Amino acid sequence: MSVLIVGTTALDSIKTPKAENPRLLGGSASHAAVAASFFSPVKLVGGVGEDFPRKYLDLYRRHKIDLTGLQILPGKTFHWSGEYELNMNNRRTLATELGVIETFSPTLPESHRKSQFVLLANIAPSLQHHVLDQMQRPKFVVADTMDLWLNIALPDLLKLLPRIDCFVLNDSEADQLTKEDNVFAALKKIHKLGPKYVIIKKGSHGSILSAPQGFFICPAYPLHTLCDPTGAGDSFVGGMMGYLATARGSIDSNIRRAMIYGSVTASFCCEGFGLNRTTKIKRADIEKRVKELEKLTKF
Amino acid sequence: MSVLIVGTTALDSIKTPKAENPRLLGGSASHAAVAASFFSPVKLVGGVGEDFPRKYLDLYRRHKIDLTGLQILPGKTFHWSGEYELNMNNRRTLATELGVIETFSPTLPESHRKSQFVLLANIAPSLQHHVLDQMQRPKFVVADTMDLWLNIALPDLLKLLPRIDCFVLNDSEADQLTKEDNVFAALKKIHKLGPKYVIIKKGSHGSILSAPQGFFICPAYPLHTLCDPTGAGDSFVGGMMGYLATARGSIDSNIRRAMIYGSVTASFCCEGFGLNRTTKIKRADIEKRVKELEKLTKF
Numbered sequence: 001m002s003v004l005i006v007g008t009t010a011l012d013s014i015k016t017p018k019a020e021n022p023r024l025l026g027g028s029a030s031h032a033a034v035a036a037s038f039f040s041p042v043k044l045v046g047g048v049g050e051d052f053p054r055k056y057l058d059l060y061r062r063h064k065i066d067l068t069g070l071q072i073l074p075g076k077t078f079h080w081s082g083e084y085e086l087n088m089n090n091r092r093t094l095a096t097e098l099g100v101i102e103t104f105s106p107t108l109p110e111s112h113r114k115s116q117f118v119l120l121a122n123i124a125p126s127l128q129h130h131v132l133d134q135m136q137r138p139k140f141v142v143a144d145t146m147d148l149w150l151n152i153a154l155p156d157l158l159k160l161l162p163r164i165d166c167f168v169l170n171d172s173e174a175d176q177l178t179k180e181d182n183v184f185a186a187l188k189k190i191h192k193l194g195p196k197y198v199i200i201k202k203g204s205h206g207s208i209l210s211a212p213q214g215f216f217i218c219p220a221y222p223l224h225t226l227c228d229p230t231g232a233g234d235s236f237v238g239g240m241m242g243y244l245a246t247a248r249g250s251i252d253s254n255i256r257r258a259m260i261y262g263s264v265t266a267s268f269c270c271e272g273f274g275l276n277r278t279t280k281i282k283r284a285d286i287e288k289r290v291k292e293l294e295k296l297t298k299f
Numbered sequence: 300m301s302v303l304i305v306g307t308t309a310l311d312s313i314k315t316p317k318a319e320n321p322r323l324l325g326g327s328a329s330h331a332a333v334a335a336s337f338f339s340p341v342k343l344v345g346g347v348g349e350d351f352p353r354k355y356l357d358l359y360r361r362h363k364i365d366l367t368g369l370q371i372l373p374g375k376t377f378h379w380s381g382e383y384e385l386n387m388n389n390r391r392t393l394a395t396e397l398g399v400i401e402t403f404s405p406t407l408p409e410s411h412r413k414s415q416f417v418l419l420a421n422i423a424p425s426l427q428h429h430v431l432d433q434m435q436r437p438k439f440v441v442a443d444t445m446d447l448w449l450n451i452a453l454p455d456l457l458k459l460l461p462r463i464d465c466f467v468l469n470d471s472e473a474d475q476l477t478k479e480d481n482v483f484a485a486l487k488k489i490h491k492l493g494p495k496y497v498i499i500k501k502g503s504h505g506s507i508l509s510a511p512q513g514f515f516i517c518p519a520y521p522l523h524t525l526c527d528p529t530g531a532g533d534s535f536v537g538g539m540m541g542y543l544a545t546a547r548g549s550i551d552s553n554i555r556r557a558m559i560y561g562s563v564t565a566s567f568c569c570e571g572f573g574l575n576r577t578t579k580i581k582r583a584d585i586e587k588r589v590k591e592l593e594k595l596t597k598f
Contacts, residue, residue, distance in 0.1 A: 256598040
């Protein structure tokens with residue numbers, strides 16, 4: 001089955017202590033879509049400006065991403081620029097130019113409305129709602145978010161949570177949302193807000209799933225070199241959804257392995273700027289690291 | 300087989316945002332010895348003052364810890380007092396009264412010199428050397444340390460590393476020692492200093508082993524409540540050594556599982572002040588959590 005992915009499609013200018021890269025392909029939907037494309041067909045829903053480089057459309061197409069839902073709008077593409085500190089953990093936003101994303105509304109083509117697997121990647125919760133409003137009984141809906149929406153659109157986000165199956169957020173966002181620093185206490189509170197599955201991401205420390213069948217501690221694939229972590233969380237959830245959409249059996253029987261595949265796909269993302277590394281790998285490279293991760297964690 | 304454990308035997312006064320506990324049994328050797336005692340007989344080597352409470356000697360004895368090597372010296376027991384911040388990650392030392400530990404020298408009884416498994420728990424590297432000087436061909440020697448010795452006794456520590464099989468340190472100490480923030484780069488540099496096995500502890504994020512057979516990512520048992528992390532690292536290495544000393548087969552075939560047992564033993568340590576919780580559990584409680592950890596990490 002295919003995965004419908006809505007989120008931001010952006011140009012990212014990323015500065016690290018070692019290099020500076022202007023106008024890379026970025027955005028939550030771009031990272032998630034490329035990651036998911038290793039496992040299943042992807043339908044991308046987003047909006048870009050007239051300045052969006054043709055080479056990035058070609059990149060999507062090389063990954064067989066269905067662009068019927070990608071709107072090319074009058075104006076400029078959403079542009080984010082940020083800078084990482086030496087330890088690569090702290091980043092600060094240098095500039096955010098919303099461009100076409102300010103008025104973008106994700107209208108779904110008819111062919112997209114029956115999608116079974118829906119990933120509401122990080123974007124304004126009101127737009128995540130708008131996508132769900134157009135869907136016909138999807139099987140599994142995952143939503144990601146970011147601290148910005150907790151700050152400026154919390155009521156919208158809280159109304160979204162009962163509408164989705166799985167909520168993915170990082171540890172500091174979980175802390176911000178629940179005021180609980182213990183992960184189990186935080187997970188419990190988030191379940192009460194609606195989602196049956198909750199995943200808290202902990203960056204290089206992996207992630208934890210809370211599901212009807214219990215908890216799962218998902219390791220991160222340990223990196224020998226960290227180049228640029230931008231988009232790693234989107235790659236994680238994209239890889240996970242791509243794997244789930246084509247795996248046989250129930251969500252419960254596949255979600256742990258799906259997280260492992262997401263984790264490994266995210267590891268490649270961190271090894272290059274933007275999507276530079278992820279777009280150079282093949283499914284076999286992912287399988288190799290999954291096997292390695294099995295060995296690394298076996299006891 | 301038994302484990303010989305040398306380290307500090309102390310009284311700890313521990314303050315957290317929730318409670319204050321004066322003069323608990325503490326010190327690296329106390330935590331490590333109690334942890335190891337669930338798996339194998341333990342020979343404790345340390346020094347306490349005349350003020351050392353009788354109830355703590357009884358506590359050691361209840362855990363069948365051989366106290367032949369525990370010297371009761373004229374003067375006061377080493378006393379550490381510290382305070383944890385609200386997030387329980389940062390702690391600051393309020394007072395350190397060395398007492399008898401200032402002049403203590405670990406002289407081994409004849410019966411201890413042929414021990415096969417030796418844990419040089421955290422104490423001055425010169426004293427760790429002194430213990431090794433008295434040993435006859437031990438099979439497996441593990442040393443732990445702390446940032447203090449990196450600061451004030453680095454030459455002694457560097458001379459110790461080629462004499463041991465396994466070096467255990469935490470991530471910030473590894474960073475301080477190697478100036479490498481990537482864990483693989485740090486592990487590589489530490490191997491060059493001597494030890495065949497290196498374990499970097501990452502607190503609630505588990506630990507990583509680098510061994511001749513490869514790396515192992517060891518998860519931490521996730522805690523629902525964190526009371527006091529003092530001694531968790533000592534409990535980890537103590538539990539690991541206790542398990543190794545009685546496991547059949549080679550070090551290589553047992554060390555991963557030994558780390559899991561150490562990790563679980565440390566989880567109990569964190570659930571009470573000092574040794575309050577660890578001294579109330581049984582081997583069966585550890586086995587139960589090991590099984591849980593297997594379930595939590597299976598994919």
